[in-house]
Amino acid sequence: MEKIIGINPVKEALKSGRDIEKIEIYKGITKDKSEEIIEKAKIKGIEIKFIDKKGENDQGVTAYIKDYNYTVSVEEFLEKIYNKKNVSIVILDGIQDPRNFGAVIRSCEAFGIDGIIIPDRNSVKVNETVVKTSTGAIEYVDIIEVNNISNAIEKIKKYGFWVYGAEADGTKNYYDENYPERVCLVLGSEGNGIRKKVKEHCDIMLNIPMMGKINSLNVSVAGGILLAEISKNRRG
Numbered sequence: 001m002e003k004i005i006g007i008n009p010v011k012e013a014l015k016s017g018r019d020i021e022k023i024e025i026y027k028g029i030t031k032d033k034s035e036e037i038i039e040k041a042k043i044k045g046i047e048i049k050f051i052d053k054k055g056e057n058d059q060g061v062t063a064y065i066k067d068y069n070y071t072v073s074v075e076e077f078l079e080k081i082y083n084k085k086n087v088s089i090v091i092l093d094g095i096q097d098p099r100n101f102g103a104v105i106r107s108c109e110a111f112g113i114d115g116i117i118i119p120d121r122n123s124v125k126v127n128e129t130v131v132k133t134s135t136g137a138i139e140y141v142d143i144i145e146v147n148n149i150s151n152a153i154e155k156i157k158k159y160g161f162w163v164y165g166a167e168a169d170g171t172k173n174y175y176d177e178n179y180p181e182r183v184c185l186v187l188g189s190e191g192n193g194i195r196k197k198v199k200e201h202c203d204i205m206l207n208i209p210m211m212g213k214i215n216s217l218n219v220s221v222a223g224g225i226l227l228a229e230i231s232k233n234r235r236g
Helices: 007-016 029-045 075-079 097-110 128-133 148-157 219-235
Strands: 003-005 021-025 047-051 060-067 087-093 115-119 142-146 162-166 180-190 206-209
Touching: 003 007, 003 128, 007 021, 007 087, 021 029, 021 075, 029 060, 047 060, 047 128, 075 142, 075 148, 087 097, 087 148, 087 219, 097 115, 097 219, 128 206, 142 148, 148 162, 162 219, 180 206, 180 219
Parallel strands: 021 047, 087 115, 087 180, 115 142, 162 180, 162 206
Antiparallel strands: 003 060, 021 060
8 A cells, every 4th residue: 555645745645536545644734734634524424533643744635545546557547638739747766765756756746747657667656655745646647567668659659749868969959849739758867868769769859958967967957848848948
């Protein structure tokens, strides 16, 4: 059984209809922080347990849920979004840090990304830290787990997506591109970037010009910059 910790993440989980088995609430938190959670939990028939000890970093609220239910297949996801305009997908090629994953999810939700694709091996899974770092955003973005990123990209292309990879020595500055209606952005792992085979399936490799002495950005920061530009470009 997994946990969702923190007031806002638990509120969003309740709103989204996640399968919550019980909620623990620290007796010492104020009524204004717990009242909404208690009311919604009672309406849904979720067990509430008041506890004497506050957990670490949980703000006094913890929800216990079943394992995260990944979207079943990339094909079903693509059919779901087929008729939408200005559709965006993010692929994470081997992200290892749960905080980075959670931060990327938060950026994806903020900029209207429809889904995130991750590999089923050599990648961080949705866990307590990911959910907390996303501050509730995970409830509004589909996450699809696949066994082969390269194959997933080829399926995505058949639905009219233009696939962009991001790396320090990419051939095109990210702000010089006129992004189409269907965009897929591939972000690599913290240490190794995008794998060679995955890179070969990208249409364009983007770079973020930098003026400092350090030649790389944290993957969640880079992702936020790129997603903001894609959103801005397509709104304009």
